[in-house]
Amino acid sequence: MDGIVTAESRLDGKAVVAASATVVLWASAFVAIRDATNHFSPGALALGRLVTGSVALLALLLYRREGLPPRAAWPGIVASGVLWFGLYMVALNWGESQVDAGTAAMVVNIGPVVIALLSGWLLKEGFPPKLMAGMAVSFAGVVVVGFATSSGTHSSVTGSLLCLLAALAYGCGVVSQKPALRHASPLQVTTFGCLVGAVACLPFSGQLVSDLGKAPATSIFNMLYLGLFPTALAFTTWAYALARTSAGKMGATTYAVPALVVVMAWVALGEIPSLLALGGGVLCLAGVAVSRRR
Template sequence: MDVTTTQATVKFDAKVVAAASTTVVLWASAFVAIRDAGDAFGPGALALGRLLTGAVALLALLLVRGEGVPPRAAWPGILGSGVLWFGLYMVALNWGEKEVDAGTAAMVVNIGPVLIALLGGWLLKEGFPRSLLAGMAVSFAGAVVVGASTSGGGSSVLGIVLCVVAAVAYASGVVSQKPALRHASPLQTTAFGCLVGAVACLPFAPQLVDQVGHAPLRAVLDMVYLGLFPTALAFTTWAYALSRTTAGKMGATTYAVPALVVLMSWIVLGEVPGWLALLGGLLCLGGVAVSRRR
């Protein structure tokens, strides 16, 4: 019996690791695709196109699998994550990446795990250990260094501020989503969260219709890719893993995203942040590491 239990645990952990790894790689690629499509689409239009693509794919899969509407108890979390994470996060990130390169944006957004821990301590009554407060201070200093390194004017500072807003929306969305997964499946939570985000972005519909008619094919394919893979697939694998572990541990899996983004943006876009920006990014990651110390 002990052997069987151990094998089951290993198998379970392997599924969670595979799901989390899929999410990390696809989310890293999203930073590059957003940067690539940013010249053709406005922040809101790109977010809406991405969310509509993802919602159609997810709802179709939901019908095929025969999963219905989530129970009432799941809706507060679905609405919160839909508006904050699928809606506000994507618009803020798209806008921020018009002002800073993909690698820098990923570094700043990756203070999200610290914020997840902070919100968990407040909303889930997990407390505020000294390591968390110290980590927040280090990560904030890193964001300031990144902003100083990239600012040739106010626009770059605006980009850093928008990426910080995206990080706050991301953390708030994770904390909102976690309770919903107690009542609904990962697919239900992701599909309807994506749909809520798309509805929240509908004011950008006229802009999307106008821009998609003039956008080059590559930018349109970027938008479709963002909807199918970093949204529909990656958010579902994230929800699957989140439903089987804590929000803090899932947040920690995203530490690898900035390094992957820098590598991908160098290969695809020819973008590499400056040394001072890299130092600021390391401070952001260092603050996250300090916050996770016991």
């Protein structure tokens, strides 16, 4: 969730409000996903979420008459659509079917380190020792979380690794999305990124139809909620804020997500990560903090 240095120096007032809305809605997504994965397969849930979000975003785009993005924006839109809207959501859904919501949020929040690493490579910003040290600490945290939630099997270790894959996809998606926002509006970038993600998830159509026929109303509601709010609304407010600041500064706003998720999961699902899992999550966030120190 962060790492590019741009001309923007700080968030303006409207961008702060937009970023704050994104953080709260994304935190709620971890809780909704955790519940919905009881009745939807990872790919089916991602497709249902993306289709719902795409319909809402297209309606808003038509209402505002913004039209198609310029050609220069499409490479970033397609890349972020496949990686962030597609791969990220499938991997996160799969990971959350095996680890609790709070633990998943802590592992996924390694994203800022991923973006800093990509910035060093793609933007020639180098690989400072603190970045490499932060990556090592965060990876150690992922390992601790995996073993803390494994219960003697490999399933939750796999879940933690899937959440790590989601963090990687998230980081690559942000790096891809930032250049697209120089050529297209936040709504255009979000709408067509969501559509690209939905197309990428079309192979899960059969599973979605099957799961919809068996899922209870609460799980279907969670899928619709994920599409309308953490996707259509939150990704748009994210893009709005990202267009007005650097990816690095935006990434810093997401550090509050894991704490919010732990509280929400405790209230809504009765989930509290074990002390060892919390310790691993703190290691993940400590690695992010080390990598971001100047």
